[in-house]
Amino acid sequence: MEVVDVLVLVCTFAFLLILGVPIAYSIGLATLATMLVSMGALPAVTTQAQRIATGLDSFALLAIPFFILAGQIMNRGGMARRLIDFARSLLGLLPGGLAHINILASMLFGAISGSAVAAASAVGGIMSPQMEKDGYNRDFAAAVNITAATTGLIIPPSNILIVYSLASGGVSIAALFLAGYLPGILVGLSLMVVAGVIALRRGYTPTSKGAGIPQILWRFLDALPSLSLLIVVMGGIVAGVFTATEAAAIAVLYALVLAFIYREISPRDLPGILVESSTTTAVVLLLIGTSVGMSWIMAYVNIPQSLTEALVSLTDSHILVLLLINVILLCVGTFMDITPAVLIFTPIFLPIATAMGLDPIHFGIIMVLNLCIGLCTPPVGSILFVGVGVAKTSIASVTRPLLPLFIAMILSLLVVTYVPGLSLWLPDFFLQ
Numbered sequence: 001m002e003v004v005d006v007l008v009l010v011c012t013f014a015f016l017l018i019l020g021v022p023i024a025y026s027i028g029l030a031t032l033a034t035m036l037v038s039m040g041a042l043p044a045v046t047t048q049a050q051r052i053a054t055g056l057d058s059f060a061l062l063a064i065p066f067f068i069l070a071g072q073i074m075n076r077g078g079m080a081r082r083l084i085d086f087a088r089s090l091l092g093l094l095p096g097g098l099a100h101i102n103i104l105a106s107m108l109f110g111a112i113s114g115s116a117v118a119a120a121s122a123v124g125g126i127m128s129p130q131m132e133k134d135g136y137n138r139d140f141a142a143a144v145n146i147t148a149a150t151t152g153l154i155i156p157p158s159n160i161l162i163v164y165s166l167a168s169g170g171v172s173i174a175a176l177f178l179a180g181y182l183p184g185i186l187v188g189l190s191l192m193v194v195a196g197v198i199a200l201r202r203g204y205t206p207t208s209k210g211a212g213i214p215q216i217l218w219r220f221l222d223a224l225p226s227l228s229l230l231i232v233v234m235g236g237i238v239a240g241v242f243t244a245t246e247a248a249a250i251a252v253l254y255a256l257v258l259a260f261i262y263r264e265i266s267p268r269d270l271p272g273i274l275v276e277s278s279t280t281t282a283v284v285l286l287l288i289g290t291s292v293g294m295s296w297i298m299a300y301v302n303i304p305q306s307l308t309e310a311l312v313s314l315t316d317s318h319i320l321v322l323l324l325i326n327v328i329l330l331c332v333g334t335f336m337d338i339t340p341a342v343l344i345f346t347p348i349f350l351p352i353a354t355a356m357g358l359d360p361i362h363f364g365i366i367m368v369l370n371l372c373i374g375l376c377t378p379p380v381g382s383i384l385f386v387g388v389g390v391a392k393t394s395i396a397s398v399t400r401p402l403l404p405l406f407i408a409m410i411l412s413l414l415v416v417t418y419v420p421g422l423s424l425w426l427p428d429f430f431l432q
Contacts, residue, residue, distance in 0.1 A: 005301040009034040009294075017335065024283070027340055028052075028290035034297050048293055055292025056285055058166055059245060060173065064159050065281040066248030070255045071113035072277045076269065077259030079226040080122035083108045086223040089216045096199020098134060100192050102127040102141070103148040107188045110152015112229050115159070116375065120149035120383050124390040136204055142391035143401035147191055147409060149383050150372035153338070154365070155184035157233055157251070160338055162244060163288065164364045167295070167346035171360045173244040174237045175427040179361050183369055183416045183423055190408040198404065225261075229254055238430050284339060291343035304348045311352055318356045322417055325349050326370055330410075333374015337382060341371050358420070365423040369416055373409050376402060 013030035017023065028048070035044035074080070087104040094100050102123060110119035124145035131141035153160050156177035165173045198204075232254060233247045242250065259265040265273075298304060311321055329349075332341050346367065353363040375383040378395055388395055416422055 005034050005038045005297075006303060008037050009297065009301075023337055023340060024286045024290050027287070027294050027344075031290065031294045031297050034301070038297075038301060047296075051293035051296045052289035055289045059243075060162055060166060061285070061288065063162050063173075063245040063248040064284060065277065066245070066252050067113075067157060067159050068115065068280050068284070069273070069277040070248065070251040071115035071118040072273050072280075073252065073255040073259050073265065074109070074113045074226075075115075075118045075122045076265055076273065077255060078262040078264035079112065079255075079258070080105065080109050081126060082219075082223045082226055083112075084123065084126055086219040089219040094196065096196050096204045098127065098131045098136060099141070099144045099195040099199055099204070102131070102144050103151075103188055103191050103195065106145065106148035107151045107155060107184065108223075108227070110149060111155040111157075111184070112226060113152065116149045116152045116372070116383050117386050119152045120145055120386045121390060123149070124387055128391045137202070137401070138391055138393050139398045140198065140202075140401045142387050142393050142398045143405055144191070144195055145391065146376050146383055146387035146398070146402065147405040148188065149387065150375055150409075151184045151188050153372050153375075154180045154187060154369055156180050157244070157247065158368070159284070160342060160368055160371075161364065163339055164342050164346060164368060166288075167343045168350055168360050168364065171364060172427075172431070175361050175431055176364055177234060177237060177244070178426040178430055179365050179423040180368075181426055183365050183412070186415065186422065187369070187409060187412045190412045191405055194404050194408045225258055229258075287337065287339045288343060291340040294340075294344055295347050298344070299347060304351060307348055308352050308355070312355070319418070321352065321356060322358075322366075325352065326366070326413065326417060329367060329370040330373060333371045334377045334381075336374070338368070338371045338375060341374070342367060359424055361427055362420045362423045366413070366417050369409075369413050373406065373413070376406070 009030055012033045013026055016026035016029060021029070031051075032044060032048050035047055039047065084101060084105040087101040087108065088097075091097050091100040091104060105123045105127065106119045109123055110116055113119065113122075124142070128138070128141050128145060131144075132138050152158070158177070158180060161176040161180060162173055165171050165176060229251060233251055236242045236250070237244055237247050256265075311324060314324070315321060329341070329345065332345060336344075349367070350360060350363060354360060375381050376387075378384060384395065384398075388398055391398075
């Protein structure tokens with residue numbers, strides 16, 4: 001490992017972030033600076049361009065813009081409201097019922113749309129005012145919405161699991177999707193337990209009467225077309241009827257037809273939805289391209305190999321090595337968005353994990369769940385900013401209510417880390 005190259009990469013990247021340069025440009029410029037030092041001017045510019053182009057030349061990545069578009073359509077297509085009504089019919093009688101409804105609705109909507117930001121915006125936009133109206137503390141309501149939205153990145157379909165598949169060298173997307181179900185449900189249930197305890201302590205009693213069987217059935221039937229998207233997408237992928245990319249295109253068509261049937265979207269809304277989806281896609285793909293370049297230069301100067309040797313030399317305990325990796329990723333997640341973090345740190349930590357006998361599928365779920373916590377923390381937590389904006393509160397105010405929910409997520413992370421069967425049982429059962 002060349003010390004000078006490492007110092008140039010780390011210091012340039014940190015300096016640009018401190019200046020407030022967008023992270024995609026920070027990654028690209030830090031990579032270019034390191035290439036200039038190690039390779040010279042002309043090879044550096046050529047190699048940077050090649051790495052970005054090569055990084056985006058992947059059929060699997062076509063799924064990302066389709067899932068983003070599907071999420072945008074679902075966000076405006078009335079699906080969130082129907083899922084919330086269904087969740088309300090199931091959980092309305094519990095202490096802190098609206099908090100549980102928020103969490104379950106976020107799990108369902110995030111799973112259908114594949115977007116945590118869409119879940120935080122759509123579900124939070126409906127639930128936050130309702131929770132405040134019924135006497136819930138505004139900051140607590142925002143904290144519940146922020147943390148619950150992350151389940152949409154673990155429960156499939158999930159764009160970030162597709163990104164991990166790319167970064168890991170081709171781990172099965174279908175297997176990753178199946179692996180995300182039980183850990184995602186575990187996180188949701190953990191958040192419900194904490195929210196229930198807080199609700200009991202603060203006296204957040206149910207404000208609505210319990211729904212009878214006919215009402216639950218009616219709400220289920222109303223939400224069934226939206227829930228069926230999960231069956232269509234995941235069923236088709238697992239059965240081998242279509243790939244994840246083709247499933248994403250089907251999700252767009254299905255969501256669009258459903259939105260027109262619900263009469264929540266008109267043809268006049270489509271240009272705005274397409275522009276917004278294109279903007280989001282451009283940001284994500286630029287992050288992917290520049291991050292692939294940074295991953296390449298790190299491999300070029302032997303950073304992954306050196307870090308692997310350093311970590312393994314510290315201890316022979318697999319438990320401690322995994323704990324160290326988790327701590328590092330938790331720190332990384334506080335200042336780096338999840339997409340570049342997965343692309344940059346997967347080539348570093350995956351060889352360590354596989355050397356210890358971890359399945360790449362299991363490690364992918366560990367990494368994504370870990371970095372989801374960072375999305376709820378300052379200074380770059382995208383879900384934190386969306387949740388705070390929707391609830392009309394501030395980051396400082398919502399930090400304290402977030403702490404017990406963070407603890408629940410970290411405990412879930414530890415369970416997922418040290419109980420491989422939680423991630424691997426469904427892939428082994430359906431894909432063996």
